[in-house]
Amino acid sequence: MSDYGQSQPLPRPNMTAMNTDVPTLDAQACYPALLARDARFDGRFFVGVTSTGVYCRPICRVRTPKLANCRFFGSAALAEAARFRPCMKCRPELAPLEGEAWTVMDASRTLARQAAALLEAGEQETVAEIAGRMGLSDRHLRRIFAAEYGVTPLQYLQTRRLLLAKHLLTDSALPVAEIAYAAGFASLRRFNAAFLEHYRMQPTALRREGRVAEAANAALKLTVREPYDVDGVLNFLLPRAMTGIEQVDVAQARVDRSISVQHAGQTRRGWLSVQFRPAGRIEVALSSSLWPAVASLLPLLRRWLDLDADPEAIAAALGPDAVPGQRLPGAVDRFELAVRAVLGQQVTVAAARTLGSRFVERFGDPLESAPAGITHTFPRPEVIAAAPIERIAELGIIRQRGEALRALAQAWPQLAFARGPSPGGIDEALAELQALPGIGPWTAHYMLMRGWSWPDAFPPGDVALKNALTNAVGRELSPKAYLAAAEKYRPYRSYAVLHLWRSLV
DSSP states (O other): OOOOOSOOOOOOOOOGGGTTTSSSOHHHHHHHHHHOOOOGGGGGGGGETTTTEEEEOOOOSSSSOOOGGGESSSSSSHHTTTTTTEOOOOGGEEESOOOOOOOOOOHHHHHHHHHHHHHHHHOOOHHHHHHHHTTTTTTHHHHHHHHHHHHHHHHHHHHHHHHHHHHHHEEEEEEEOHHHHHHHSOOOHHHHHHHHHSSSHHHHHHHHOOOOOTTTTEEEEOOOSSOHHHHHHHHGGGOOOOOOEEETTTTTEEEEEEEEEEEETEEEEEEEEEEEEEEEEEEEEEOOTTGGGGGHHHHHHHHHHHOOOOOOHHHHHOOOTTTTOOOOOOOOOOHHHHHHHHHHTTTTHHHHHHHHHHHHHHHEEEESOOSSTTTHHHHHHHEEEEHHHHHTTTOOHHHHHHHHHHHHHHHHOHHHHOOOOOOTTHHHHHHHHHTTTTHHHHHHHHHHHHHHOOOOOOOOOOOOHHHHHHHTSSOOOOHHHHHTTTTHHHHHHHHHHHHHHHTTT
């Protein structure tokens, strides 16, 4: 559908080198979506064009190819395994991703999706290490992964790394050597060889083809599966924004915040600024300290802003009064989210924000050269674990809650919750959290709802939710009837939580 630029001619694609054994999708089913440039299918399939050797997103705006020249793939990794190279115009690296599978009806698919999320997290673990972390054998992980994605974990990882490098070559001013390491390559030589083999051009040539980002204006470009309720996300974050680490401007559609991110065994501290643009475009400016950790940062950003949700499925679950594009804001830091949940127990959102702001000022790490109002990063678990209870209580946090915060911080290195979804699943995570002092069912559900982006949480005993459901059914609800009334929202009860809270405003 597109080419690699006009400054120099490219060789015609070598059709004999293309892998025809890679599984493809039904062309007759996919082609109408391509003709319509239907955004609902963005990221759900890619089209390889045999006449150019390029693969595109279904929304690519250039001339639509003939059906006979199209091969349709379920992922970018499959398109690249078939020896197609990514389009320079529609940029497949920006396509929304498929979200993690949460269904317990297909455990293998869930595990494969979770393995893919771990591969994308930028921790540079081997496939064997990921398999061990998930409680699987290396062989079993490879088998279920190939069944879900049609490629091996290593092929999938290689595609993600190359697409990330292409992303950075286009949108950042990082030197090519730094891009190679940021994308997860062990050396510049290996990066250059892989890029040349897959894309048939040198990384420096790609940068010459486009405009190199100015260092002062470099920003990551993200896309979202539309519709996306920007105002809803910002109005949820605004009253919860803690002084010192977050600034939310609804009128300007902008969020500034500090962040600490783990990458390649190191902690990177800095700030980011998210600017929502029209037509589902998002630009993220980063402090220089965070660019080397961008491979780990990107999945956090997408989960935090819930960019890869399925808006049609969510709207169908919430019913006719659903706000188009309802999203579930997640977390960039699970420890921060867990602390927020404890501080928010049995108090108003405003009171929890005040306590959190004091907590940040007392125990957070100062951050320099950040946007106005961003002064600290969130307190580290080891700092809270060692804090005297009196120092916490001085902030107006009751002693019992302060003890809960210290116990959470002390247990943090061993908590499976800190590492994300695992084969033990939701029930194991809920039990693990509720075994800690001061964390009951409501808090545990809230932690998983936003910390794990679990789409089907429904905090028991929530007074506001009970009031909203009572208004909907027109009668007082018992605890059992309260949970029963929420069943109609499965498997998106977490989205229903925000939907119902909003209905009371």
